Amino acid sequence: MTTNNTLILIAKKHKTWIDIVNSFGCGKETSQDIVQEMYIKIHRYLENGGKDIMYKDEINYYFIFKTLNSIFIDLKRKGKNITIIPIENLEMNHTDVNYDEAYEKIKDSLSNMFWYDRKVFEIVNSGESIAEFSRKSFIQYYSLYNTYHKVKDKLKKLL
Numbered sequence: 001m002t003t004n005n006t007l008i009l010i011a012k013k014h015k016t017w018i019d020i021v022n023s024f025g026c027g028k029e030t031s032q033d034i035v036q037e038m039y040i041k042i043h044r045y046l047e048n049g050g051k052d053i054m055y056k057d058e059i060n061y062y063f064i065f066k067t068l069n070s071i072f073i074d075l076k077r078k079g080k081n082i083t084i085i086p087i088e089n090l091e092m093n094h095t096d097v098n099y100d101e102a103y104e105k106i107k108d109s110l111s112n113m114f115w116y117d118r119k120v121f122e123i124v125n126s127g128e129s130i131a132e133f134s135r136k137s138f139i140q141y142y143s144l145y146n147t148y149h150k151v152k153d154k155l156k157k158l159l
Contacts, residue, residue, distance in 0.1 A: 007046075010039070020064075020065060024072045034068060034072055106159075113154075
């Protein structure tokens with residue numbers, strides 16, 4: 001089954017995922033955020049060659065539950081630094097952004113960078129931790145860290 005089809009099947013059970021996160025003791029907004037983060041994690045997992053998360057013709061609920069639970073635990077662990085701001089308090093900045101044009105700028109900038117910088121950015125941005133990448137490649141952690149953040153800052157300036 002393709003990534004998009006799997007995500008569509010998972011999204012059909014959105015209310016179920018919200019109820020599961022609510023059972024952890026989260027509020028409505030936090031539950032929505034955790035479920036959205038789960039969709040992103042599963043999409044990355046499937047895109048990066050992860051095994052299909054279907055069990056026969058059904059969604060593997062245990063996998064989804066464990067993903068939601070791990071995101072919740074991470075949130076609790078980092079809870080000291082998290083401030084929840086109600087969406088009503090945010091000012092909406094309505095600017096017309098041409099996302100296709102911005103994406104093309106980023107792609108062009110990446111393609112014109114030195115191959116090492118581009119490759120480090122792509123690997124870390126795909127979800128590999130800098131520490132793990134450092135262990136696998138035998139490149140010093142700070143070298144990878146500085147390279148990744150240098151490229152990220154360059155790309156931010158484009159936007």
